[in-house]
Amino acid sequence: MKILISSLLLILPIAASAAPDDAAYCKALAATYENLVMKRGAARGGIQAGVETSVALDQCKNGNPAGIPVLEQKLRDLRIDLPSRN
Structure with a gap:
């Protein structure tokens, strides 16, 4: 039990330090998608994001890195x- 608690105490700071980087990267992905896909698409008659993309954009804008895989793939x-x- 002591080993488990010690392991968790060592892992938590590492996980916490990665989260801000992921959130910033996610926001950068959202900005890239919006600037290069949605705005340029609107100038050409419109490109609408699907539900999956819209959810990923919203997640990233709100600091939730769960949208990273979707936006990367798009x-x-x-x-x-x-x-x-x-």
């Missing part, structure tokens, strides 16, 4: 370079 599918992960 941008890759469109052959748009991903922002750096820093």
Whole structure:
């Protein structure tokens, strides 16, 4: 039991330090998608995001990195370079 508690105490700071980076990366993905896909698409007659993409955008804008895989795949599918992960 002591080993488990010690392990958790060591892991928690590492996990906590990764979260802000993921949230920032997620926001960068959302900004890239909106700027390069939605705004340019609107100028050409409109590109609407599907439900999955809309949810991912909303998650990222609110600091929830759960939207990262969806936005990464959408941008890759469109052959748009991903922002750096820093």
